[in-house]
Amino acid sequence: MSVIEKIKAQAKTDVKHIVLAEGSEPRTVQAAAKIVAEGLAKITLVGDPDEIAKVAAETGTDLKDVAIANPATWEKSEAYAEKLCELRQKKGMTIEQAKDLVYNNTLYFATMMLKMDDADGMVAGAINSTGNVLRPALQIIKMAPGISTASSCFIMELPTKEYGDDGVMLFGDCAVNIEPNADELAAIALATANTCKSLLQKEPRVAMLSFSTKGSAKHDVVTRVQEATAKAKELAPDLLLDGELQADAALVPEVANLKAPGSPVAGKNPNVLIFPNLGAGNIGYKLVQRLAGAKAIGPIIQGLAKPVNDLSRGCNVEEIVNTVAAVAVIAQG
Numbered sequence: 001m002s003v004i005e006k007i008k009a010q011a012k013t014d015v016k017h018i019v020l021a022e023g024s025e026p027r028t029v030q031a032a033a034k035i036v037a038e039g040l041a042k043i044t045l046v047g048d049p050d051e052i053a054k055v056a057a058e059t060g061t062d063l064k065d066v067a068i069a070n071p072a073t074w075e076k077s078e079a080y081a082e083k084l085c086e087l088r089q090k091k092g093m094t095i096e097q098a099k100d101l102v103y104n105n106t107l108y109f110a111t112m113m114l115k116m117d118d119a120d121g122m123v124a125g126a127i128n129s130t131g132n133v134l135r136p137a138l139q140i141i142k143m144a145p146g147i148s149t150a151s152s153c154f155i156m157e158l159p160t161k162e163y164g165d166d167g168v169m170l171f172g173d174c175a176v177n178i179e180p181n182a183d184e185l186a187a188i189a190l191a192t193a194n195t196c197k198s199l200l201q202k203e204p205r206v207a208m209l210s211f212s213t214k215g216s217a218k219h220d221v222v223t224r225v226q227e228a229t230a231k232a233k234e235l236a237p238d239l240l241l242d243g244e245l246q247a248d249a250a251l252v253p254e255v256a257n258l259k260a261p262g263s264p265v266a267g268k269n270p271n272v273l274i275f276p277n278l279g280a281g282n283i284g285y286k287l288v289q290r291l292a293g294a295k296a297i298g299p300i301i302q303g304l305a306k307p308v309n310d311l312s313r314g315c316n317v318e319e320i321v322n323t324v325a326a327v328a329v330i331a332q333g
Contacts, residue, residue: 002157002295003155003157003168003200003295003297004157004297004322004325006200007199007322007325007326007329008038008040008322008325010201010329010332011040011041011325011328011329011332012038012039012040013332014332015039015040015041015042015328016041016042016120016121016327016328016331016332017041017042017043017044017118017119017120017121018035018041018042018043018044018119018120018121018122018123018324018327018328018331019043019044019046019069019110019113019114019118019119019121019122019123020032020043020044020045020046020110020122020123020124020324021046021106021107021109021110021111021122021123021124021128021133022046022047022106022124022125022126022127022128023045023046023047023052023068023069023106024045024047024048024051024052024054024055025055025126025127026055026058026059027126027315027316027317027320028045028126028320029045029052029055029056029059029061029063030059030061030317031317031318031320031321031324032045032061032063032066033056033061033062033063033065033066034317034321035321035324035325036065036066037065038321040321040324040325040328041121041324041325041328042067043066043067043324044066044067044068044069044113044119045063045066045067045068045069046068046069046070046071046106046109046110046113047068047069047070047106048070048072049068049070052068069109069113071102071103071104071106071109072103074109076116076118077102077103077109078099079116080102080109080112080113080116081095081098081099081101081102081103082095082098083112083115083116084098084101084102084108084112084140085097085098087115087139087140088139101136105136106124107124107128107132107133107135107136108136108140110122110124111136111137111140111141111308112140114140114141114306114308115140115141115306120306120307120328120331121306121307121308121309121324121327121328121330121331122137122306122307122308122309122327123308123309123311123320123323123324123327124310124311125309125310125311125312125313125315126311126313126315126320127313128313129313130175130176130310133308133310134150134176134301134308134310137150137301137304137308138150138304141304141305141306141308142304142305143303143304143305144191144194144303144304144305145305146190146235147187147190147191147194147303148183148184148187149177149180149183149184149187149188149191149303150176150301150302150303150304151172151173151176151177151180151184151187151188151191151192151301151302151303152172152173152174152175152176152298152299152300152301152302153170153171153172153173153174153191153192153195153298153299153300153302154170154171154172154174154175154285154296154297154298154299154300155168155169155170155199155200155296155297155298155300155326156168156169156170156171156285156288156289156294156295156296156297157294157295157297158288158292158293158294159292159293159294160292163251163269164269164270164271165200165202165269165271168200168202168271169270169271169272169273170192170195170196170200170204170271170272170273171273171275171281171284171285171288172188172189172191172192172195172272172273172274172275172281172302173188173192173274173275173278173281174275174278174281174282174284174285174298174299175278175281175282175298175299176278176299176301177277177278178277178278178279179277179278180228180277181224182224182225182227182228182231183228183231185208185224185225185228185274185276186228186229186231186232186235187303188274188303189206189208189228189229189232189241189272189274190232190235190236190239191302191303192204192206192272192274192302193206193236193239193241193272194302195300195302195330196271196272197333198329198330198332198333199300199326199329199330199333200271202271203240204239204240204241204271204272205240205241205265205268205269205270205271205272206232206239206240206241206242206265206270206272206274207241207242207243207245207250207251207265207266207270207272207273207274208225208228208229208232208241208242208243208244208245208274209225209243209244209245209246209247209250209273209274209275209276209280210222210225210243210244210245210246210276211246212225212244212246213244213245213246213249213259213260213266214244214245214259214260215244216246216259221276221277222244224276225243225244225276226243226244228243229241229242229243229244240264240265241265242260242263242264242265242266243274245259245260245263245265245266246259247273249266249267250265250266250267250270250273251267251270252267253267253268254267255267256268297322297326300326300330306331307327307330307331308327309323309326309327311323
């Protein structure tokens, strides 16, 4: 069974309610019907019912079991606006501005549904940038306790089973933080470890990657990874985590024995790799995807108090389905 099949099977064990903010987008409409038909989640599409019905007709999609929330007529829109104004009042938001966002911006409406416990998770991004998707989430949902930085990870499923858990690993951060400082890097490590537990139901073994192993090189970037490792250990002393480690020292027992003897992670099949910056992470996951034939699922947005996930604007229907399944499983936790 592939990792996405396992995620889908887990999603079905406790069906969650996911809101799709881009309700009249054709791929999203088709995905909504497929998600409900497969029993992966309850779905609410946000948007004008007439526009959604038109798209459904044009795509031959049956939405009989899919809910639709029209911000213009939703019975809780007024309460959403009042709560949004309360949350953002210190930032100068007026009730008029809050109403405009709730009634006219489906991303804010969907985020308020999540905030007010009218949904368990939210997915968007098929026609919106990552920044637009995350902005209301950061303003309204905010960060999970103990996590200071929103980040991302990719699920990497390798065709060989040699590394990770039966060939499955998490790579972070590959999509959000360009040059994280030590505190942010520690937060990325802890958030990715949490994703490993909640999404993959595996105990995380975290390797903090660098071009240096245990002080073999001196540089500000190395120092940052060392400080992040110390910070993460301080915040989560029971977590199996070590660094700084070169990739071969992290992955290969023979190299680990030479470069990092006694490490609780190096050479002991880590399933979470934390890259020192976005350049390394983005290049790393794409190289493994293309050269090793790995399947990359993500990015999975992590660190928020409630699950919100971005989509690639080039996504297809199946990728939306897979993302919703992952968000549903995270919501279970």
